[in-house]
Structure formats: structure tokens, C-alpha cells
Amino acid sequence: MLLIEIAIKYNQNIMAKRRWALFFILVFFIIGIFLGVFGYQTLLAQNILPAATPVNPTFRNCPYHYINPLRCEPDRAPQKREYTTLRNDLIDYFKKQQQNGSLTTASIYFRDLENGPVLSINDQEDFSPASLLKVPLMITYLKKAQSDQSLLQRKVSVSGNFQSLPEQNIKPQQSAKIGGNYSIDELLALLITESDNNSWEALLTDLRKNYSENDFIITLSDLGIIDPRKSADHQYVTVQGYASIFRILYNSSYLNIPMSDKALNLLTHSDFPNGIVAGVPNTIKVAHKFGERKVGDDQQLHDCGIVYYTANPYLLCVMTRGHDISVLEQVIQHVSQNVFAEVQKRN
Secondary structure, eight states: OHHHHHHHHHHHHHHHHHHHHHHHHHHHHHHHHHHHHHHHHHHHHTTSSOOOOOSSTTOTTOOOSSSOGGGTOGGGSOOOOOOHHHHHHHHHHHHHHHHTTSOSEEEEEEEETTTOOEEEESTTOOBOOGGGGHHHHHHHHHHHHTTOGGGGGOEEEOOSOOTTSOOOSSOOSSOOOTTOEEEHHHHHHHHHHSOOHHHHHHHHHHHHHHSOHHHHHHHHHHHTSSOTTSOGGGOOBOHHHHHHHHHHHHTTSSSOHHHHHHHHHHHTTOSOTTSGGGGSOTTSOEEEEEEEEEETTEEEEEEEEEEOOTTSOEEEEEEEEESOHHHHHHHHHHHHHHHHHHHHHHO
16 A cells, blocks of 8 residues: 555656646747747847738838738728719619600619729619620630630531521621531631621530530539520520629639630620720720610610720620610610710729
8 A cells, every 4th residue: 555655646746747847838938939029020120130022012011921911001002982973874864765765774884993893773684695695605615725725726517507596686797608617716706706696506506516505504604694594585684794704704714814815805806886885985995795686676785895995994784675776776875985984084
């Protein structure tokens, strides 16, 4: 028993010494941290240690490298006023057009692409996408071309049933000829610049034959434009949803940089001068796509794109519904003129 008691006391002494040792280690560790931080800040204040170089040179007084520099210098954040007056003016304009019967409804989505505010009116109104869907079809092919650029040069024979294609009120100047052979690249150019329905049908036929039509549906789903599960007669887009395609291309966040640039380059050659383009000086490039649909007395006309105004590029999407395409063109022109005038005034 005596030996057991001695052994227990010995172990108790050992445990007590270990506890004290751990206590002193912890104390010295805390003191070390305090002295280290205090010493670093002192050296930094005396310019003995260099401060980290800010990622954004605009924020020169921020000593941190990895955090948002606006946390250091919030006063240097770009300040842009909301487009409240412009929005109210456009709402009044729409009301007058509705009262005189020129317009049934209209939607606008405007976004300053230099970290500026957004202006939207009726941005959740549903419209028929019509030819606007030609842009995601182009994106489907350019996505594939990222891993195999040779497919753009592959020849396609234009054949199939073209009788079921909807009649175009705004007719293309050039179309893929039935029976002709065109490269995928040539068909994409006609699809976008001319809004050619023959090229649309030829590309869809090629997609079904050599890939899968599901690839197009995946693109629509990825971009979040429409619900591809619905029939064509029940597919709708909103001005805000469709405008997001141009932001995606502008930021090259779905296609890589070369293919995003190629897509936007094609869109700058879109042959529709009676919408957004008519509202800005002819020296300014606009990457845009229009869509139009006529069902009985109901007509729709849309135009969406990026206005490459050097001082301040911006995104504008206008969707309209009424009874006369020529009147709807004037509505889009009026919106474009007023938006450009406001952006120009601010710059």
C-alpha cells in the first residue's frame, strides 16, 4: 500500500508540473503575439517595412493586398447618380404612347457597364423571344468551337423543310440558299448579321445530326433565358433575363475570351439600323440583336445590345408590343436617343 501511495503522489506531482508548464507556454505565446503585432505596426508606421502594394492603383493609401480596397477607402468608390429623371421621363412617354394607341406595352433594361446604376421599367413583362433565340444558338456552336475550332470550317448542306419557318416582316438582305453548301462559320454570320431563318434551320438540323439538340437546350438552361421544357408557343423572355446574355458575353463568363469577342464582333454587324442604332451617332458601334413577331393584330419588336460609347459603354434592351412594327421602331429609337443623351451628358 505504501508503494502505491508513493506512486500516486509522484504521478500527481508530474501532472501538476505539466499543467504549470503548459500555463507558462500559453502566457509567453500570447505575449509574443502581442509584441509581434505591435512591433509590425510600429515598423510599418515608421516606413521601415513596406506596405503591401494595392491591387487597384486607385486606392494608393490602402496597406492591405487581399481585401476589397473599398473597405479601406470607401470615399474613393465611384459615385454615380441613379437615372431617376430619365426613368420618369420614359414612363411618361410610354403612357402617352399607350393612350394614343401606338403602344400596348414596353419594357426597358439599362445598365451602366462601368460599375454604374441600373434603370429598368416593366422588367418582368413576358415577351416572345422570336429571333432573339438565334444568339444562344450561336453561343452553343462557339462553345463547341472552344475545344475544336475546325468545326467552324466544316461544310453544311442547306436542306430540309423550310415551309414551316415563320414569315419575317423584317426580311434579311441575304439568306443561305436551299441546296447550297456553307461552312458553320458562314451560317453563324448569316444567322446573326442577317437574322436569317434558313441558317437557323440549317444549323439546328446540323446540331441534331452531328451532336444533339439537347446541347442547345442546355445552353438555354445555362443562360437562364427561357424554360426550354415548354413548347415554342409558350416560351417567353423578360427584358432583364435576355439582357443578361450580353453581360455574360461582355464579361466572357460563359464563353472564353476569343469566342466571346467573336460573338460580340458578329453582333456589331447586325443589319437592323432602325432600333437602338438609330438613337446613337453612327460612329459608335453597337453589338445587338433584334427580334420581331406578328400574330394577327399583335406585333412585337425587340432590340437588345451593348452600346460601345467610348466614354461609358452601356447595355440597353428594349422590348415592345403594339400593332405596327414601324411605330414600335420609333419607340425603340426614342428610348435609345434619350438614354444616349443622358449618358453623354454625364460624361
